[in-house]
Every structure is written in structure tokens, then in C-alpha cells.
Amino acid sequence: MSPIQHYEKKAVVLNRLGLHARPATRFAQTAANFQSQIWLAKNGKEVDGKSILEILTIASPSGTELTVKAEGPDAREAVEALCQLINSRFGELD
């Protein structure tokens, strides 16, 4: 078991509709694959990165800067994977 890590990284929402239902679902689904606890922060407000509903509550339109934070044995991998997801516009074509 790896030691507990803290890790965080910023990413900007690029897709046109922002972090709406489908991207939020993919974010939470991806987050759920990791053991670490994961948070998503916007303007100092933090929500659980594994909860689709909490993610939706921080309503993040296109251009919003988000911070992805993680704490746990796979914190670094988790944050990298999630930032990659945001940067890739959640695989959406717009």
C-alpha cells in the first residue's frame, strides 16, 4: 500500500456547455475508480468529486477554473486522470 498522498491541480472547463450533466457523470464515474478521496473546488467552494449532484451544484460554465484535489494512496493518478478528462472536453465534440 502506498503512503497517503496529497495532490492537487488546476484545470479549465473548455467544453461549450460547461460541466453539465453528462460531463459531471463522467467525472464522478472516473473519480469513483480511485481509492482516494476527491474534491472539486471552485472559488473556494469544495464539493465531493465522487458525487454527481454535488458537482452539479457548483455550476461550472465554460471557462471556469477548477481545482481537482485528492488525498489517498492513488491521489496523484486520480488528479492526473481527472484533469486529463477536463482538458479533453470530456470527449465531447463541441
Add this chain to the structure above:
Amino acid sequence: MKIYRGTEASPGIAIGPAFVLDMQKIEAVKRRIAPSEIPEEQERFRNAVESVEMELARLIDELPPELKEHDSMLRSHIMILKDKMLYDATLTNIQERLINAEWAMKKALSNIKKVFSSIKDSYIRERYQDIRQVAQKVFTVLAGSSSLRDLGNLEKPVIVVARDLTPADTIRMSTEKVMALVTELGSRTSHTAILARSIGIPAVVGVDNITEHILTEDPIIVDGFKGRILVSPEEQTIETYRRKQKKYLKYRIEVIHQSNLPAETRDGYRLKIKANIELLEEIPTVIRHGAEGIGLFRTEYLFLAQKKLLTEEQLFQAYKTVAERIHPYPVTIRTLDIGGDKFLSHLSKHNEQNPALGLRAIRLCLQETELFRNQLRAILRASAFGEVNIIFPLISGKAEIVQVKEFLEQLKDELRSQGIPYNENIRIGIMIEVPTTIMIADILAKEVDFFSIGTNDLIQYSLAIDRGNDAVNHLYEPLHPGILRMIASVTEDAHNSGIEVAMCGEMAGEPLYIPFLLGIGLDELSMNVQAIPKIKRMVRESYREECVRFARNILELTSVPEIQEAAAEFFRQNYRDEIAILDQEEVNEPQL
């Protein structure tokens, strides 16, 4: 006062406040729970969520490629279902606030609503509708598994008014608090009617839209003789009905008093009168009403109460209890007689268009051998503790019986080699329900020890009438000449082959049909417990020879009205006491 009409389904008069179960609007029923109920309530919630999740997953699997768009929506619904704001919050609410699952989820939902309504982005704010939709699915499942729409927690005696009542609704009903049942759907042979008669309370079914006309707490009168519901009756009407109620009660007490006398005609013909039961709790009533055994133990309730498969041991304990408590009389246990969708989750995806003709009863058992094995082993083991017979439902031909018997022999061998006691000579019988069995009764009689005619299904299949369908159930007619001939024919064929014939359908407990059944020489009638004293008394007032002549006579008649007239006439001439109760004083009704 307003009067609504339906079908009289169980006799008696009830006067009291209504309790309306509204199934259309599925609402969160709020109930406080005891700390000891927390695990059970949380489990109920988890199961409901799991079942919705499985349903959604199945929808995703079945989506055609062109509907890919919906795939992501369904996936987000699954995520919402398990989201901590809904899922964890509900579990916490149950535990900390000591409230039932519905209420706990409603609280979680209103919190989510509050959070979402403050979101500026209108698109995201609207997502609350998805959340509500998902929650609604869970509410629906919870309502299905709920102990109330909770008939188990009634505070005072009430008259239950509902669109329909299923076994799941009534399984935990506190019967001492229910004065009568009233439903919009159903017929004389539906679950509500059978249940009401077995616990001895009045019932009226098939009352159109009654749940829209009555509010909980409205004072109502249920007339189970005439099939009427009187809403907000005047004092004078209430008094008239109280007199009726007393008169009927007096009659019932008298009849029960004589219930231990044998069912023997004036000219010495002896008939066995037994009880149909579904619950172990009915056994004391069975004995008190003078039954000479249990002619039909329906085992579906044991399963439906649990909504899951029971172990062999659980079944054995239940069957052993019945066998021991009814001893020295026998009990005939019917193997499972429902479709698997009721409790086998992997079968629920078979959406049968025509369940009455589908995978149910013996067909299901022969396919789900593990289920069948548990039940048969339990019955065999119970046969060491009393006189136990087995009866198989929905048999359609010889090959099926042979297959069932082989399986039974195999299980006997197993028990023998394990040194577990059972009755090697346990008697087996089949239900006569599928019309073709009557055409080949001589062949089938060689394979089994007895027949039992299940008239409800036999009539439904023979006349091609769905008795749960209000549009056609008036065509359901036991006195159809075809039905009478079938019953006479199967009885004769069985007797020629040297086996006994019982009847365990509703027809066996109806006074009007008794002379015919006596006349053609059925060996046993098994009926709802409440009917036993009355039917025994009728048998004691009868002359077998007259009934034989009467049966021969109506078998010659060619149409339903002729037969009805002849049966009513014979009844009027020979059973004066019975008429007294049917001919109750009329209540003056205002014109509507």
C-alpha cells in the same frame, strides 16, 4: 348520503370510518420507526435502490445503437441513485431521525431541491427534474414493498378502501383492525374477496372509482350482501344497518355452534368438508369452524411474505407446524402456484403478455428445480409429523405427472440415504384446472391418488374469461352447462378408476351449488373457513337421493338461465333456513 354499487364479495355489514389507500398517487408514507427497526428499514431502502439500479442497467443493455444519447442519461441516473446526497443522506436520515425509508428519502430530496433551486444556471437547475424522476422510481418500489401503505400499523378499526389489494398489501394487515374491504377492481374470486371471506369480514369489490369519492375518516357502511357502499349515511340508515348486523351475527353464532356435527345427509351420505388456508394463523379458526382437515394449503403466501426464496428448513418448519396442529386430520399442501416474477428477480425480465397461460405453477417448478426441490423435500420431511398429501397445480398431461413423480422418488431416495424420516406412501394428487385433463381423466387417474377440481381456474380457462377483467367477469358462470358436465364427467371417470375427487375452488363453498355437488357424488369439498359451518348445515338438511335426481335433471338443461332458475327453485324448496339470511329486510334508499 351517497350510495355506490359493486359486487358483493364477502357477506356481512360493517359500519365505520374509511381508510383510503391511494395507489395512484404514490406518496411518501410518513412513519416513525423504533431504533430496532433501523437495520430492516435501511435494508428495505438499499433493496429498492438496487432494484431500480438493475432496471436502469437492463434498459442500458437493451438500448439500440441509435439511442446512444439516452445511454448517458441513464448512466447519470444510476449515478444519481447512488449519490451521497440522496443515498447516504437517506440512510443517515433513517438512522438519526428514526423515520421510515420513504420519509427519509423525501427529506433528502427536499434538501437537494433547496440546493438546486439556488443555482443560477437554468440548465443545471432543471436537472432537479432528473433527480426527482429517479427518486420517484425508488418511491414506487418502496411502495410495493411497504408494510403500509401500511395495513400493519392501523391505529383503530377501519374500513379499507383501495383501488386494488394484492397479497403484498395484505400480508401484514392487522386483521383485527380491518372491519371490511372495498376495492375498485376485482371480482368474487379475486384475492380481496377470498381473503375477506377467509377472515370473515364483509367485502365489496368492483366499485368504480370509489377511491375518488371517499376520503379517509368518512363514515361509511359496507353492505356485503348487496354489494353497496353508503357514504355519510343518516342516523336512521345506520340504525337499520345495525339491526341487520346483529341479525347476521346471531345467525353466524348459531351456525358455528353446530359446526362440529358431521356433514351427513338425512339419508346417511357422508361428505368430507375441509378448509382452504393460506396462513398458519388460520389453523385455530379452521378447527373452530368444524373442518375435517385442510383440503388446500396455498403456499404462495409464505413466499410472497418474504419476497425471496425460502430455505428448505423454513418451509419444513411451516409445513410441520400445519401437519402437527391439524392432526389427526390431514393437510393437502399445494406446490407453488404463481409465476416466478413475484420473487425470482432473474425471471422478472420475462414480461409475459398472458401470465395466466405463462410460466407459472408446475411449469415454473419444473424449470426452477432448486426451488421445487426445496419445497418437495420440506413437504416430504413434514409428512413424518402428520398426514400430509401433496397436490400439483396446473398439470396438463401425463408426461408432466411422470416427470414430477420421478423427481419426487429421487428426493425420497436422498432422504432415505440421509436417514431423514418421511412418509414413503405420501399421497399425491393433481389439480383439475386445465380443461384437457378432464378429457383424459381416465389416463391421469391411473397416475395419482386423488383429484381436486380447482373451479376458479377451470372455469376461467374453459370459458376463456379473465376473472380479473371487469369487462367480462359477468360471463364467469359456474352454472354453465359445459362446466357442470365437465365436473360430472371428471368425477365419474375418477370414481371408475377408484380414486377420490375433491373440489377446492370457490364453487365448493357456495350454498347454491351444493345440491349439485352432492348429487354427482364428490368425495370432499374444501372451502374458505367461514363457509364451512353453513355448508355443513346445508348438507345435514339434504337428502342425497333428491340431490342425485336434481343433478341428473340439471345436466339435461341446455342454457344458463334455465339452470339458474332450476337451482334457485331447488334451493328455495329445500333450504328454508338459508333463505332467511339471504332475504334480509330491505333498506329504503333515496333515489340517486
